[in-house]
Amino acid sequence: MYQVSIPRFVHMLGNLATILDKAQAYAEAKKIDAKVLPASRLFPDMLPLTSQVRIACDTAKRAAAMLAGVDNPVYEDNETTIP
Numbered sequence: 001m002y003q004v005s006i007p008r009f010v011h012m013l014g015n016l017a018t019i020l021d022k023a024q025a026y027a028e029a030k031k032i033d034a035k036v037l038p039a040s041r042l043f044p045d046m047l048p049l050t051s052q053v054r055i056a057c058d059t060a061k062r063a064a065a066m067l068a069g070v071d072n073p074v075y076e077d078n079e080t081t082i083p
Contacts, residue, residue, distance in 0.1 A: 009060035
């Protein structure tokens with residue numbers, strides 16, 4: 001199960017990190033407030049970016065914990081900016 005899941009999560013989270021780096025650079029270049037992009041939605045019925053990132057990270061974290069047979073780690077989930 002590890003070979004079919006964890007490498008995919010690592011790849012996906014790496015892609016997500018690259019996208020977030022580009023979003024941060026864009027916000028800095030356009031002088032956009034640091035809290036605007038994370039609270040934004042690509043479409044009205046979508047969750048904000050912070051929720052999308054949180055779901056992606058929580059899915060990978062929970063799957064890895066389940067495969068390892070350990071308790072799912074808990075983090076605060078209070079991010080409001082891209083960094």
